[in-house]
Amino acid sequence: MTTFNEDSVVIVTGAGSGMGAAMVREFVAEGARVAALDINLTSARRTVDELDNPDRAVAVKVDVADPESVQASIDQVRTWAGRIDVLCNNAGIIDSFQPAHEISLAEWDRTIAVNLTGPFLMARAVIPQMLEQSGGAIINTASIASLSAAGGGTAYTAAKHGVLGLTRQLTFDYGRRGIRVNAICPGATLTGLTMPDGGSDTLPDNEDEIARTPAGRWCQPREIARLAVYLASKDADFIHGAAMVIDGGWLTAARNPI
Numbered sequence: 001m002t003t004f005n006e007d008s009v010v011i012v013t014g015a016g017s018g019m020g021a022a023m024v025r026e027f028v029a030e031g032a033r034v035a036a037l038d039i040n041l042t043s044a045r046r047t048v049d050e051l052d053n054p055d056r057a058v059a060v061k062v063d064v065a066d067p068e069s070v071q072a073s074i075d076q077v078r079t080w081a082g083r084i085d086v087l088c089n090n091a092g093i094i095d096s097f098q099p100a101h102e103i104s105l106a107e108w109d110r111t112i113a114v115n116l117t118g119p120f121l122m123a124r125a126v127i128p129q130m131l132e133q134s135g136g137a138i139i140n141t142a143s144i145a146s147l148s149a150a151g152g153g154t155a156y157t158a159a160k161h162g163v164l165g166l167t168r169q170l171t172f173d174y175g176r177r178g179i180r181v182n183a184i185c186p187g188a189t190l191t192g193l194t195m196p197d198g199g200s201d202t203l204p205d206n207e208d209e210i211a212r213t214p215a216g217r218w219c220q221p222r223e224i225a226r227l228a229v230y231l232a233s234k235d236a237d238f239i240h241g242a243a244m245v246i247d248g249g250w251l252t253a254a255r256n257p258i
């Protein structure tokens with residue numbers, strides 16, 4: 001038996017890579033139909049094409065930071081599936097790890113727009129449909145940078161802290177109306193964000209730090225996706241407004257960097 005019935009519809013943003021691609025795979029494997037949304041339609045299509053049963057998913061282009069693009073993507077999903085049961089607000093970008101006096105306003109604005117305004121815009125667009133259906137689940141991919149400094153730069157950390165505020169306020173406003181909202185706070189996970197094609201001049205080298213965590217290794221995207229599946233399932237019915245840390249012990253064992 002699968003976790004979701006065959007009519008269940010899941011939206012995953014950032015579905016073209018990393019955790020989002022893994023979420024598409026896991027939700028389809030668990031019986032759901034999945035709309036794979038990404039700003040990069042080619043990569044979203046690749047995620048769908050590589051599924052064992054690609055007919056259970058559709059690739060849709062969206063820029064989560066753009067309200068019109070968000071609405072157009074939701075309209076497309078509704079036309080395709082007629083309902084929306086789960087929203088995984090997963091798309092995100094890393095900043096260049098700059099402190100406040102060095103980050104450009106443009107980088108600050110884009111990081112906040114994608115990582116914080118994006119989840120808000122997506123939630124705002126799907127909630128009316130979920131209310132009509134008397135329920136749903138929203139899962140926001142936050143970060144250890146939602147709970148501590150140094151997981152990103154100024155903009156990333158501020159945006160990811162904001163994602164927890166959004167999670168809690170949505171829980172307060174919609175929990176009694178059948179919508180459960182939770183956040184996942186991953187630690188260092190092997191994805192395109194941490195291992196970009198062609199490398200990065202600004203990402204810190206985390207290998208030593210990761211080796212010193214209790215788990216002593218990187219997280220795999222599938223491990224995050226399995227947590228998303230659980231949070232979306234009926235087994236998690238009592239979980240509202242949580243910030244689920246999945247970091248191999250990074251925060252527990254955090255060292256003072258100074």
Ligand SMILES: NC(=O)c1ccc[n+]([C@@H]2O[C@H](COP(=O)([O-])OP(=O)(O)OC[C@H]3O[C@@H](n4cnc5c(N)ncnc54)[C@H](O)[C@@H]3O)[C@@H](O)[C@H]2O)c1
Nearest residue numbers: 014016017018019039063064091092143188189191192193
């Ligand atoms: N990788 C990590 O170590 C880590 C740790 C904590 C949190 N996170 C968070 O996990 C989430 C997924 O990241 P990932 O690590 O899988 O990264 P990734 O770079 O592999 O995937 C992110 C995807 O989001 C898409 N995207 C970027 N901007 C978009 C936009 N404006 N609209 C729609 N799609 C957009 C990209 O095209 C890409 O396919 C992000 O929110 C990230 O902040 C990552």
